Structure formats: structure tokens, C-alpha cells
Amino acid sequence: MRILAVTCHPDDLEIGAGGTIAKYADRGDEVVLCHVANGNLGHVVIPPEELGAIRTKEAETAGKVLGAREVISLDVGDLFVSSHDEKLAAEICEVVRSVRPDVILTHDPNDYMRDHVETGKAVFNGSFSASVVYYITDSPAFPGNACPIYYMDNLGGVNFLPTEYVDISDTIERKLDALRCHESQIKWMLEHDGIDFVDFVRTCAKFRGFQCGAAYAEGFRGCMVWPRIPTKRMLP
Amino acid sequence: MRILAVTCHPDDLEIGAGGTIAKYADRGDEVVLCHVANGNLGHVVIPPEELGAIRTKEAETAGKVLGAREVISLDVGDLFVSSHDEKLAAEICEVVRSVRPDVILTHDPNDYMRDHVETGKAVFNGSFSASVVYYITDSPAFPGNACPIYYMDNLGGVNFLPTEYVDISDTIERKLDALRCHESQIKWMLEHDGIDFVDFVRTCAKFRGFQCGAAYAEGFRGCMVWPRIPTKRMLP
Amino acid sequence: MRILAVTCHPDDLEIGAGGTIAKYADRGDEVVLCHVANGNLGHVVIPPEELGAIRTKEAETAGKVLGAREVISLDVGDLFVSSHDEKLAAEICEVVRSVRPDVILTHDPNDYMRDHVETGKAVFNGSFSASVVYYITDSPAFPGNACPIYYMDNLGGVNFLPTEYVDISDTIERKLDALRCHESQIKWMLEHDGIDFVDFVRTCAKFRGFQCGAAYAEGFRGCMVWPRIPTKRMLP
Amino acid sequence: MRILAVTCHPDDLEIGAGGTIAKYADRGDEVVLCHVANGNLGHVVIPPEELGAIRTKEAETAGKVLGAREVISLDVGDLFVSSHDEKLAAEICEVVRSVRPDVILTHDPNDYMRDHVETGKAVFNGSFSASVVYYITDSPAFPGNACPIYYMDNLGGVNFLPTEYVDISDTIERKLDALRCHESQIKWMLEHDGIDFVDFVRTCAKFRGFQCGAAYAEGFRGCMVWPRIPTKRMLP
Amino acid sequence: MRILAVTCHPDDLEIGAGGTIAKYADRGDEVVLCHVANGNLGHVVIPPEELGAIRTKEAETAGKVLGAREVISLDVGDLFVSSHDEKLAAEICEVVRSVRPDVILTHDPNDYMRDHVETGKAVFNGSFSASVVYYITDSPAFPGNACPIYYMDNLGGVNFLPTEYVDISDTIERKLDALRCHESQIKWMLEHDGIDFVDFVRTCAKFRGFQCGAAYAEGFRGCMVWPRIPTKRMLP
Amino acid sequence: MRILAVTCHPDDLEIGAGGTIAKYADRGDEVVLCHVANGNLGHVVIPPEELGAIRTKEAETAGKVLGAREVISLDVGDLFVSSHDEKLAAEICEVVRSVRPDVILTHDPNDYMRDHVETGKAVFNGSFSASVVYYITDSPAFPGNACPIYYMDNLGGVNFLPTEYVDISDTIERKLDALRCHESQIKWMLEHDGIDFVDFVRTCAKFRGFQCGAAYAEGFRGCMVWPRIPTKRMLP
Secondary structure: EEEEEEEEEHHHHHHHHHHHHHHHOOOEEEEEEEEEOOOOOOOOOHHHHHHHHHHHHHHHHHHHOOOEEEEEEEEEEOOOOOOOOOHHHHHHHHHHHHHHOOOEOOOOOOOHHHHHHHHHHHHHHHHHHHOOOOOOOOOOOOOOOOEEEEEOOHHHHHOOOEEEEEOOOOOOHHHHHHHHHHHHHHHHHHHOOOHHHHHHHHHHHHHHHHHOOOOOEEEEEEEOOOOOOOOOOOOO | EEHHHHHHHOOOHHHHHHHHHHHHHHHOOOOEEEEEOOOOOOOOOHHHHHHHHHHHHHHHHHHHHOOOEEEEEEEOOOOOOOOOOHHHHHHHHHHHHOOOOEEEOOOOOOOOHHHHHHHHHHHHHHHHHHHOOOOOOOOOOOOOOOOOEEEOOOOHHHOOOOEEEEEEEOOOHHHHHHHHHOOOHHHHHHHHHHOOOHHHHHHHHHHHHHHHHOEEEEEEEOOOOOOOOOOOOOOO | EEEEEEEOOOOOOHHHHHHHHHHHHHHHHHHHEEEEEEOOOOOOOHHHHHHHHHHHHHHHHHHHHHHEEEEEEEOOOOOOOOOOOHHHHHHHHOOOOOOHEEOOOOOEOOOHHHHHHHHHHHHHHHHHHHHHOOOOOOOOOOOOHHHHHHOOOHHHHOOOOOOEEEEEOOHHHHHHHHHHOOOHHHHHHHHHHHHOOOOOHHHHHHHHHHHHHOOOOEEEEEEOOOOOOOOOOOOO | EEEEEEEOOOOOOHHHHHHHHHHHHHHHOOEEEEEOOOOOOOOOOOOOHHHHHHHHHHHHHHHHHHHHHEEEEEOOOOOOOOOOOHHHHHHHHHHHHHHHOOOOEEEEOOOOHHHHHHHHHHHHHHHHHHHHHOOOOOOOOOOOOOOOEEEOHHHOOOOOOOOOOOOOOHHHHHHHHHHOOOOOHHHHHHHHHOHHHHHHHHHHHHHHHHOOOOOEEEEEOOOOOOOOOOOOOOOO | OOEEEEEOOOOOHHHHHHHHHHHHHHHOEEEEOOOOOOOOOOOOOOOOHHHHHHHHHHHHHHHHHOOEEEEEEEEEEOOOOOOOOOHHHHHHHHHHHOOOOOEEOOOOOOOOHHHHHHHHHHHHHHHHHHHOOOOOOOOOOOOOOOOOOEEEEOHHHOOOOOOEEEOOOOOOOHHHHHHHOOOOHHHHHHHHOOOOOOHHHHHHHHHHHHHHHOOOEEEEEEEOOOOOOOOOOOOO | OEEEEOOOOOOOHHHHHHHHHHHHHHHHOEEEEEEEEOOOOOOOOHHHHHHHHHHHHHHHHHHHHHOOOOOOOOOOOOOOOOOHHHHHHHHHHHHHHOOOOOEEEOOOOOOOOOOHHHHHHHHHHHHHHHHHHOOOOOOOOOOOOOOOOOEEEEEHHHHOOOOOEEEEOOOOOHHHHHHOHHHHHHHHHHHHOOHHHHHHHHHHHHHHHHHHHOOOEEEEEEEOOOOOOOOOOOOO
């Protein structure tokens, strides 16, 4: 299978679906990661231009740890992601056309902040266009129907009832290693604020694991609209 | 009564509410249909400019089959419908003011693709403005409250629990005849892809019919916000 | 039409649907009211046996004010209503068979106390049996399908989102007059506790009225299960 | 895998999950069907004692068509199924212990009539006890956790949003053949009432198929409680 | 505590949360009110430019009645509030930074018209940015997490199930006095349309009061997203 | 305040609300714990009669650790808790009357197994009766309205969205110590099955803590029915 994860800031993918991505990769699926925002406002000291570049690099390193074939950045500035941005819609469509995924992972439109909410909607919108022949982007239209979308758990698992779970017991360490690649975030929070974000993410995975009888797990819910509903399991 | 249906692409009205519209017309209500998008991207061969014109014509023919007094097209390009488009908001307001409907039918904002979602929201927004005197469009403000809105079933009936049903046993054939007027869609799908879309739509109506004890039915849910809640049945 | 309201204690009908019942009666529908419990525990002074008789009489008087043809009491003791009581199920079935209603009104199974919850479930259960030929009660089986059920608003309107509203502006005073017939409750609360329950009920009706553009209204939600879903308005 | 379906009346299994059961059987899973009620009240002419025996036999024939290893009847009389019946709870527990299923299919507790509702709850209750050592039935306790439960679609698909779908395109005819084995129901309805129930069931399966891109499908939702949540697909 | 209420048109605050605001002020909390729209289209006779100025003044008077420290107007024209308006997002962020609230009150995104819906979303979006150092507005970033948001009741209480209630028995008259300050709305409706809007608002507060055992109350629901969830009561 | 927690098996209280109970006790509230079931079937080796006695004692020890004034056991056998058991209803009523609580904690009726579900319903039912004068138990009727109920988190946090959180950072160790008092469960699972249940419970509390910005937390949702809705925080 071909898997496309379109998440918002660098590190969001690792938080929400890192273990699942590693599991896909481990079983031989082809995985492409795409970050919509460059994370340029995610620091109290490092200025935006500098930070954007740093985080794009961190995301690439993390993607390798997870076994992704490619890590794409759409380079939207933090706090400016919009599902009404036609340029972004076209870019997401082009990513979908170039990857031709069997399944897409993205943010739940009920997540905790605008960029995530808008990413979820933009992916819903942009991925639909991939099969529309006269909607022109660099790559030709993707034949067939819009593919299934799975929404990742919200940050902190708040207000989210997963309908499907992935056992990530075998990939939890890789998920956390990938998360640690985001040094500008993880290391900084630990050293300057005393916040152990890796522990936060591990705990969430352990909690979701308890719910489904696994040591560690990630939860998802399918986007239930025509024609995105599958009759087989799309998650690993 | 005066009925206004504001749906997205030509053929969406027929799929979601064709039987209901015909029933309204049959009992003497005045019906106006309005298509927000021109459907110009709805084909794999026919180019957009040509297709837009073809489909606008198909919609007019279909509207006549259903007994509509008028078929309006707002001529937005496919994949570009937006509830944040102020021009569209004003155009929908103007349509509402010119029709002065007792009830509006439109897409559920949980439908399967952006244009439908945004149409549902744009109608919610635009129809409110109709009574605001100093919001200026060609026609004068429509006195009184915003009128009831009913959301049509989602495509394929996915993720939709109707709260009201219309028995369309007497108009199912007219609904399907109107649907067949959209030759660029229906005939093409049948001949080139082997997809019998008329059968799809008939089956959905039969299923909704089973649910309410009718041979064929269409399902709706009322938009429950002040002051759009009626104390009598607005559906035929 | 023939209307059957099966509510719990005497006065519950008046609180939840008195205006609707009066409206049915006013337009010529035949209305039968049935109280499951006798209300025998509804007082701090009057002992149960005495109170049961008093309240049964109050219910009859109130029923006349609303225009009901008949008021039936199933005489279950307060706090002992159970949807798992086979005798009660049979009695409700018999009531349904003797009345042959086109629509049934009862309590929402999410209401505020056990007797109401269980009444709602018992009516759901018992009314189904009415058409089952070999389920024997005094009257013969009622041919045809189980009829539509509408659940009344919860006490105080808590946790209830009506899907249909009845304009009771013309019958609000009759509703309140019928309520006042329950002297052992209404008059007592006013004189001994200083609680003006009639004002409580009037305010709820006024609030529901605001929601639907009427001076006074009552809210309901249909019980959405096969084959109880109608294609026309069952409420007046 | 070992599959246990505990449904209510004979023919309920075929209506809700016949195609899925046949698919399980086709791929080599071991399937046991269990009917809680004997269906003895399901006729307007044939008396209960006679009908119970007839329908039990019809259920066995239908079970063979679907490829079930065994068809068990718990022989509860129609309209008397109760989740508060301790004898029934013990019997369901015993069935679970004797079968040791990997997954259980049953009715959704929101279905259209009491027996179905109570069956869904009784299975939820009874299957939990299977692993409790000192809860004594004929078979020893079933080691390990309570297994996943999937609720079948409600009758007529009313008020049910499936979270998982099974493509039954290959087994739809077998599903309908099994349904036809219930002659006392299907043939009778057709000949005496002119109701083509097989067509009803086929249409529902076709509708659920449209929703998930299959010719025919059945919809289910998982019972989401600890420890019944799996991390792999339990449906075929 | 510091309280910030960001509502849409002048008078919306009084309708939804006037009693709560007065209660906050009475107990010594510092309250700032902010109106996003200037209400310039809220009249059938007075022209927009004139009305905007009148209503801004009315809002200031009303704010004083409620005990607010300050009343801010963002001066967006009616029917043009948009959560995708970056200027508005920045302005809301700046208001949050200048006030440094412990809690924010705003409109529920399910309210009855676009400006309210968009205000609710814009506040959700804009208030998040307050702590982002490199998102530049006049005031410096607000250290710490995004603060709790409480959504006010929808207009007319439609489609809103409060999760928390505030007893406003002591401040109901002040709430209504503040409401009366909006003479261009309240007095006009009474004199020209015979609509007693103060009575409408009083009735809603009385109804919410019945629900929670108070003479008058206002209902709210918390915005449940990370990190906006408190472990103590934020409402007075 | 007086707090009453009515939970099912010994140890359920500690799992769901141990930290909250300790917090209530720490601030001087009077706490009474009541176990409906005796837990007699909760072991694979120790026989029921023996186990019931052991666990009742463990519950008392645990209750002391949490600071409870008293620990009551209603001594119902495991798997036999029923909300339709009139004796149990009376016993719960009597407990409520003897304690006169300001708030009750119990199981959510959506929890994972019958005894918990039925306990939640039985408490809802039984606690209502406490103020009904002529419903006779040993203690006199409890004057005033039915008190607020808060439902504890489901086991494993499955299918539960808390509306209120309690910060238990100061009492988490006491919660876990109390849990460890249930040696027949906790120690056994650890030694024989290698399951560290204390770690399970700690992780759930840590997860709920992340959601609300605390080191550890417990989540609850209020039972929203008349007249159980408070206007102040009932949780510590």
C-alpha cells in the first residue's frame, strides 16, 4: 500500500501517528509524510525564518527514523493555515496525485488549535480534487475515487473517541525516537521548561494501549463520507 | 407556498430532493431551483467552459421535468464554492429576496465534499441576510424572520439520520427522469464506466422508503436554530 | 385521528403535553389518556391509599378539561413502575388494542426519574405487542404496524432537544387549568412550600414558544425506529 | 477464528448478518448461530407451539445454507426476552463457554423492538461472565478477556451509523437463500400480504453496498467497552 | 480573576451572559467586554454609519451597568465577521494579550447566524495566538497556555445543552437593565413591532433557572480542547 | 459537605475516584463509601464465600486510607446487581437517607460490564426515593430535592468524555495505596498474571491529568437531569 500522512507542524505526525507510520513502513508499505506548516512560530527565542529551516530539517530526520520514503513541506507559516486557501488546496491535491495513496492520515477537524483544524479540512478538500481531470496541477489526475481518510487522535486525547486502534508496541520506541528528533521543541521544553514531552506522548500511547489490550497504541477515527469508506482494514 | 432549493452542482438537487420538489410542484407550490456551481469540472473529457454551458442547460431541462418555475445558476466554478465568498453570500441573499421562500432546501454541511459543505453553509449565511434592510442587493429586504431550512440527505445516505421523511412514491419516476436529463453525467457513467447511477439513486430512495413505510422516500433534517423552527410541516 | 397518551403519574401529561392534547381534542381527534402510576407517594402528609384515589379523580377532572374521551389508570404504585413488569406490558398492550391509536405520546426514556424512564420503555415495549395475534389480552390484536411514538419534553426541559414543536398558544390556559386540577400537588406546593408550579410550567411553554416563534409551545421528539416513522405530521 | 452470532428470532441473523456469516464460513472460520427466541408469536394463523417448532427447523436449514457448524435455540417465547432473566444470562454464558468465540455478533440495543433490545443487552451481560471461574454453568470458564462484540444494523437501517462494513457481494445470494428458508415468514408475507421481504433485505444490502463501494454490504458497529476493543479487523 | 467576554454585536453579551458578567464584577473580578461587530445593520431605519456609532455608545453604557472595566469595539461591519479574517484574528489576539484573561466567554459556534458562528471560531483561533512570541501585535505575548473558553447559550436556547450553570438571581435585574441600554434595539422593537425582547431574555433566564434550581440562571458549555480544560470552576 | 460514593465491587471506587475521595476527606468533607457487590466472584482460586469476606475487609482498609468515615457493603453477589431489584433500591435509598449527601458519585451507565451499568442505574433510581416520605425504609425521608450525581470515568477511560476534572496530584499516592489494599486483586494479578494494575490506574490518572494540565487527575460527568444540576462546583 501507499500511505500519505498530511499533518500540520513538524512533530504533529510523530505525536499522533508515529507508531502507526513506522508499522506501515516495517511491513513494506510506502510512506510519504507531508507537513503543511513549517513550524516557524514554535519557539520563544529562535526567530521564525531560522526556526522554519531548522524544523524542516528535524522533520526530515524524524521521517527517516520512521521509515518514510519522503518528507514534504508545504511551508505555510504557523497560524496561517487555512482550508480556504486555494493555493494550499492545489498543493495538497498535487501531493495526493504524486503519491497516489491508498489511505491518508491527517488531523481531526475538532483538534485543539486552528492550524490543525484547518489542516484536517484542507486535506478533506484537497484530496477530493485529485481525481478531477480538469482541475490542473503538475501531476495528472488520480484515477478512481477519493481514498479513505483516518483522523488522528486529538492532542492529549481530548474529546476524541477512537473507532479503530493500532497496536504500536513494536514501534513505540521508534515513535519516541522520531519525536526526539524535533530537538527545537522536545529538548528545549525539557531543558528550559522542565516539561518532558516524550513522557506525555508515551503516556498517551500507553493509555490508548490499555483501552485495546496492547502495551502501546494509537487511536483513529475514519472519515465517514462517500466514497471514502473501506470494507477492509486500512490501518496496519 | 414558495419553495427555494439551493444546491451545488447541477444534478445534486435531483439526487437529494427531486421527488420532494416534484411533489411540491404537483400540489401547486411555486418552486425555484438554484445551482451554485456550474458543474464545469464534472467530466473527464469535455472541457470546463463547454461543460458548464451543457450542464446549465441540462439543469434547466431537469427543472422543467420537476415542475420548477425557474432554474437559476450562480455559475461558480467547481471546487471553488466558498461560504467565505462575500459575492456568493450576496447572490444567495438576492435569490432569497427575489423568491421570498417559505422554506429552503440545501446540502447538509456534513456532506461528502467541499462544494456541498460550503453550499450548505453559504445558504445558511446568505439566507439570513435577506431581511437585513441595509444589506443591499438588487431586491429589497425580505420582511420577517429567516425561514426554515431543510438539509437533504448526504450522498449515499452516509452519516445522515433523517428526522423527517417525504413519501415520493408518486414522483419517483419523475425524479429519475429529471436525473436522466443530466446526460453528460448519467449517460456517460453508464456507457463509459458501466455505472448505473439512476439505479443508485433509485435504491437510496427505496431504502429511505422502507424506513418510513413508503415505496420510495427522501430524508431530510431541519436546521435547528432560532428563528428557523416551524410548528407545522414544511415538507410536502 | 385517535390519540393515546400514556404517561406516568397523574399531572405528568398536563406538564408535558397538555396543550397538545387540548389542541388534538379541539380539532376533533379522539383522545384517550392513560396514567401508569397512581401517584400514591406524591405527598408528604396524605397517606398512599388515600392519595391514590384522590389523584385518580384529579386526573379524570383534568382529562375532561383537556377534552379527553377517557382517562385510564393502570394503578401501579409510585416508584414501582418497571418496563420488565410483564403484567404492565400486557396492560399497556390492551390499552393500545382498545384505543387503536394513530399516534402515542409518552415519556422520554432519558427523563429525570425511574418511573418516567420505565414508562417510556414500557410503552415502547407494550405498544409493539398490540399487533401480535397470539399475544393474548382482552381485545383482539390491532392489525398493522406499531404506530408512531412521540416522546414529551423532559421535566424542566433538561437534556432534551425537541425535533418537533406544537404551537399551544390557543390552549395554554386550558393546559394550566388542567394542571390546576391536580390540587393535591399544585395547590399544596403553592400553599405549603411557596412553589408556584403553574408558573414553572407556563415558563417552560413560553421558552419552547420562543424557540419556534409561538407565544407558547410544547416540544417533542419522534421515536425513530422501524416501522414507527411517519411521512406526515402526526402532531397537531 | 470462531464466530458466535447470538440473535433474537429465527431469521434475524439472516436479515442482519447473513452475508457476513457466509463469508466467515467460506474462509474457513467456525461459525455457531444461536437464536434466543423461538419466534413462536410470529404468525397470524399458525399457533405458538406449532410455530416454535417450525421456525426452529427453518433456522437450522438456514444455518446450513450459511455454512454454520451448529444452530442453537434458547427457546425463549417471543415478547419475553429479558436482559434481567438470570436463566437466560446463564444460558448465553454457557453458549459462549462452549463455543469460545473470537468475536460475537448480536443486536444493537437501539433496535426497533423489545426482544432485540434485550437480546443485545443479554449478550453483553452473559458473554462477560464466561471468564468468571466461580460463575458456574455446564462448561468451565473461558480463560481470558471478554471478546469483541459487533452490533448488527437495526431493522431497516434506521438510526444506525455503521462504523465497519463487510463486502457481501459474493454471499448476497446465499444470504437471501438462507432468508427464504424461513418460509413461515417470507413465503407467507409474499403470498398473503404481497410483501416481498427478500427484496427489502436485498435493497438494504445494496444501499449499504453503495455506501462502501461494494455491490452489497452489511454494516456493523463495534461495542466500544474495555476489554472488547481489538487492534485488528474482526469482521471478514 | 480577569474575565474577557468577546461577543459579536452590541447586546449579544447582555443576552447571553449579562448576569454572569455582573456577578463576576460584583465579587471583584476585573471584566473587559469586547464587541467584534458594531451592529451597524441592526435597524430598519437608522443608516449603518449612524447606527454603528449609536450602538457602540449603547454598549459602553450597558458595560458600565454590568460593572465592566472597559468595553472594546473591533468595529467589524455586521454580516462581515469572518474567522478567516487575519486582521480580526490579530485584533482578538491583541485584546487577549492586553487583558490577560483567566477565562474567556464567547459565542457557541453552533449559534443561529454567521456573525455569531464566526465570532466563536475567531475567538478560538485568535486567543490561541496570544502566547506565541513571534506572532507580533502591539502587546507582548501572553506567557502560558491558552485559557479556558466558555460558550454562551445559543439565542433562544435552541440546540444547546449547558454543562455548567450560573445562578444569576442576584443580577438578573442588572442584566435586563444593561439590555435596556440598547435602546436602538430594545425600545424600537417594543414600540414599533410590539416585541418585548426584555421579556424574552427574562424568560430564557427563568427557564435556565428552573433547570438548576435557581430563580434565574445562564447556561454555558466549556470548550473542551487541550490545554483549555480547568480543574476548578471558572464561572462565578 | 457530605459525600456518598456508591460503587460496585470493592476496588471500583479506588480505580475511578480514589484521588477525588481523598481530596474531599483532606479538606474536611465527610465521606461515606458504599459497595453494592461483595466481589465474591473476582478470583480464579478463592471461593466466593471466602472471597466476599476478604474483599469486604480489603474495602474497609482501603476506605480508611482514603479518609472515609464509613464503608458500607450491600453484599450483593457479583454478576447479580440489578436496577430492577426492589430490595437493592430500598437499600440504596436507606444509605442515602442515613448519609444525607450533598453529592453522590457512582458508575456511568455506559461502563464495561453489567454490574457497573446496573449500579449506576440503581443509584439513579434509589437516590431519588430518599425524599419520598411514604416510601418507607429505616431512616426518615431526606427533605429536599434529589442531589447531584457525578458519574466516574469508565474502566480504561473508554467511551467517556469527562465534563469535569479533579486535580488529584496531591492524593495520587493515597489513591494507589488504597488500591493496593485490594490484595486479592492487585497482588494476585501482579504475581500470577504479571499484570501491574497499579500502573494501569496510575497511567489513566496521568493521562486525564495531561488533559487538564495537572500531574494526575480523575474525570467525571454530571448526571444532567432535573433537579440534580448544581450552580456551583460539587467536585473538590
